[in-house]
Amino acid sequence: MRYVTLSPQYMLRGWKDRPIALYDWNCDGLDIKKAVPLTAKQLEAIELVTAPGVSIDMPLLPSALRRAAEKMLAAGVFQECNRETGLADYQKYEYKDNRFIQLLTWSITGKCNLRCKHCYIHADDGKYGELSFAQCEEAVRQMLEAGVYMVAFTGGEPLVRKDFWRLMDLLKANHINLMEILTNGVLITDEFLDRLEKIGRRPQIFILSFDGVNCHDWMRGIPGTERSVIEAIKRLRRWGYPVRLTTVLHAGNLESLLPTYELIKELGVSSWTVATVVNSGNWQKQKHTELNHKRMMDEFLKLLKVYKRDGRPIAMELAGIYSGSPEDKGHIPFLGGCGTKEQEKKVLCEVSRLYPNLLPDGRLLPCIPMSGSIMEDMAPNILSADWSIAKALDESPCETYINKTYADLFANNKECAQCEYRYQCHTCRGDALQKGDFFAKSDKACRFIKGGYAERIRELMEI
Numbered sequence: 001m002r003y004v005t006l007s008p009q010y011m012l013r014g015w016k017d018r019p020i021a022l023y024d025w026n027c028d029g030l031d032i033k034k035a036v037p038l039t040a041k042q043l044e045a046i047e048l049v050t051a052p053g054v055s056i057d058m059p060l061l062p063s064a065l066r067r068a069a070e071k072m073l074a075a076g077v078f079q080e081c082n083r084e085t086g087l088a089d090y091q092k093y094e095y096k097d098n099r100f101i102q103l104l105t106w107s108i109t110g111k112c113n114l115r116c117k118h119c120y121i122h123a124d125d126g127k128y129g130e131l132s133f134a135q136c137e138e139a140v141r142q143m144l145e146a147g148v149y150m151v152a153f154t155g156g157e158p159l160v161r162k163d164f165w166r167l168m169d170l171l172k173a174n175h176i177n178l179m180e181i182l183t184n185g186v187l188i189t190d191e192f193l194d195r196l197e198k199i200g201r202r203p204q205i206f207i208l209s210f211d212g213v214n215c216h217d218w219m220r221g222i223p224g225t226e227r228s229v230i231e232a233i234k235r236l237r238r239w240g241y242p243v244r245l246t247t248v249l250h251a252g253n254l255e256s257l258l259p260t261y262e263l264i265k266e267l268g269v270s271s272w273t274v275a276t277v278v279n280s281g282n283w284q285k286q287k288h289t290e291l292n293h294k295r296m297m298d299e300f301l302k303l304l305k306v307y308k309r310d311g312r313p314i315a316m317e318l319a320g321i322y323s324g325s326p327e328d329k330g331h332i333p334f335l336g337g338c339g340t341k342e343q344e345k346k347v348l349c350e351v352s353r354l355y356p357n358l359l360p361d362g363r364l365l366p367c368i369p370m371s372g373s374i375m376e377d378m379a380p381n382i383l384s385a386d387w388s389i390a391k392a393l394d395e396s397p398c399e400t401y402i403n404k405t406y407a408d409l410f411a412n413n414k415e416c417a418q419c420e421y422r423y424q425c426h427t428c429r430g431d432a433l434q435k436g437d438f439f440a441k442s443d444k445a446c447r448f449i450k451g452g453y454a455e456r457i458r459e460l461m462e463i
Contacts (some may be wrong), residue, residue, distance in 0.1 A: 001055040004069060004078040005085050011175075012043060012093035013147050015100040016394070020093070022046075022077070025149050025177055034150075035100060043093060050078070052086040090175050096147035098390040102354040103179060104143065105152045105368065108136070108167060110360035112157040114184055115221025116209075118248050120281040120371040121360070123156040124221070128360040130156075133163050135383055139358065140174055142382055146390040152180035152207075154368075156360065159187040168201050182207040185232030186225060193239045205270075206236050207244045212256030213263055219248070233267045242270040249319065250277045251289040254296060257303050264314065271315035271325075276444065279434055280372035293447045297321075304460055320428070321448055322457055329463050332454055334445045336426030337406075343423040344407040352402045352429065356393075358382070364392045366402050369430030374438075375401065401429075401438050412439035421449050 006012075009026035013035070020043050021035040038046075049056055049069045056069040072078045110121055110128030121128050131139065143151070151171070158164065158181060171178055178201060185208045196202055208229055211219040216226035236243050245264060247253075257274070264272055276291060277283055300318055307316060307324075315325035317333070324330025337343045347353065352366030359365055363379040364387075370376060378397040380387040393399075410417035416439075419425070427442035448454065457463070 001057050001083075003053075003055055003081050003083050003085065004073055005050045005081045005087055006046070006091050007076055007079045008088075010077060011091050011149070012038075012046065012087075014093065014095040015098060015147055016096075017099045019095065021100075023147075023149065025175060034102065047087075047093070050087050052084050055083075094147070096145070096390065098146050098393040099353075101146075101148060101356060101393065103150045103152060104148050104389075105154055105182075105355060105357045106139075107154050107156065107358060107360045108158050108164075109156040109161045111160050112155060112184070113160050113186060114157065114225060116184075116282065117219050117221060117286055118250075118277050118281070118283045120278070120368055121156070122281055124282065126156075128156075130161065130360045131362060131383070133166060135362065136167060137170060138383065139362070139389075140170055140176065142389040143176060144174055145388065146393060148389065149175060150177050150179050152182060153178060154182035154357075157184055157187070159183055159192070165195070165199075168196075168199060172199070172201055178203050180205050180207055182209075184209055184220070184225070185229040188232040188235060190235065190239075193235070193241075197239075203241075205242045205244055207246060208232060209248070210245045210260070211247055212253035213259040215253035215256045218252065219250075230263075230267070233269065237268050243267075244271040244273065245269050246273045246275065248277045249274055249291065249296070251291045254291070254299050257299050258306065261303055261306065265310070269314060271317075273317045274319050276319050278369050278430065280369075284372075293444070293451075297448070297451070297453055301456065301460065304457065308461060320444065321453065322461065324461065329461055331463060332457060334426060334442075334448055335421075335424045335454055337422075337424040339423050341423065344405060344410065346406055347402070348404050348406060348409055349402045349429045358389075364389060364396065364398075366398050367430060369428065370433055373430075373433035374436065375433055404438070409439050413441060416441050425449060 009024055011023045011025055013023045014020045018035055018037050020038040020040060022038055024034045027034045045065055045068065048054060049065065056066055069078065109130040110123055111126040111130060112123035115124045161167070168178070181203050183206065210216060210229055216229065217223050233243055247260065300321060304322060312324055312326050317323045320334045321332060322330055323333050349366065355367065357365045357368045362381045362383040364382055365371065365376055365379045375398055380392045380396050382389050382392060410422065416422055425445055427445045429438055431442050431444065432438055432440040
């Protein structure tokens with residue numbers, strides 16, 4: 001006789017927008033399949049076949065249920081166990097009275113060891129501080145209350161936090177998975193990676209900032225950081241970690257795109273995201289040359305020609321104008337709308353609904369690029385007596401905005417409402433908020449689409 005239970009990474013959970021789901025605690029942080037909706041009968045069936053003493057070979061079980069259990073066993077959702085095992089307490093069904101989020105990006109400190117000229121949160125002077133360990137324990141308690149089991153660590157620089165390893169133990173004890181570490185790379189040593197392995201808390205990916213060949217040190221404010229981050233990438237690759245690089249594009253590093261791409265290929269980086277600099281935080285202090293759109297597009301087109309010639313060797317996202325990978329020819333994010341009037345029903349900012357950011361001072365912000373905007377001013381602090389993560393996910397003043405649809409945009413922005421591309425255009429509200437208006441149009445998208453670049457990229461990349 002064979003007995004089964006859920007494999008350790010699975011839980012039975014429910015939220016307002018998906019009342020019953022099979023939740024994969026250990027899957028990719030961006031995978032929409034991490035919380036697969038179930039019916040009440042499917043939940044009842046899983047609870048039945050995983051109950052102590054119930055064998056999937058019992059002739060009394062309906063044949064359809066036995067076949068389903070066999071499939072889940074073969075797929076690794078179930079694993080064999082002894083007669084008395086059953087579900088672990090953390091795997092048993094729980095309902096959370098708030099909406100579901102995919103991943104919480106947690107800025108565990110507002111401090112940093114660099115002096116980055118584009119830092120959203122002024123980490124060079126630690127303006128946002130950091131929570132005490134006791135406050136972090138309270139934040140984790142609230143995560144469990146809200147059904148948040150996946151986090152990414154960022155900062156500031158997360159590795160400067162003195163009790164970093166206590167935080168890792170705290171996550172492990174509460175079955176919260178650390179999916180990503182976003183870091184400047186300077187403090188990644190063999191000793192650090194060895195300790196991660198020993199405690200069994202290997203993140204799925206490291207995301208490192210790299211602002212271009214021969215340009216990185218200027219942006220980071222400290223000589224030698226370009227060399228340090230390159231060594232960190234090599235070290236992570238030796239340890240078998242996938243690495244994603246993010247590059248903030250500005251007038252000063254535009255011509256480094258091609259050399260940076262060639263270096264990325266050489267280093268074995270798996271994915272590269274390029275985003276234009278946001279005029280918030282420290283960047284507002286800089287005297288900088290505005291990024292010329294035509295010049296930027298010329299450089300992007302040069303890069304895409306080489307990328308296509310090379311057979312799209314890495315996953316690459318270029319500032320809303322292209323997103324592709326070795327597995328597909330890609331798409332144009334700026335044209336991510338459905339193309340019909342149905343677009344009016346869709347929310348403007350799906351990303352901020354799924355991947356909110358917990359700031360170092362305890363405020364829950366819809367996303368990092370909204371730092372320094374009116375959204376940050378109204379973000380609730382989860383450590384105050386009036387708020388929690390669960391309550392903020394449903395009642396935060398920010399929710400009023402991030403639940404807005406394209407119909408709301410068209411009602412508040414006549415230029416967008418009359419645009420021929422209104423059902424295709426898909427833009428970042430973080431960019432709009434830098435103008436002080438959630439419903440502002442995206443100048444970047446307008447210049448791109450109306451300048452005919454979308455068709456040129458479609459033709460070039462054979463989309």
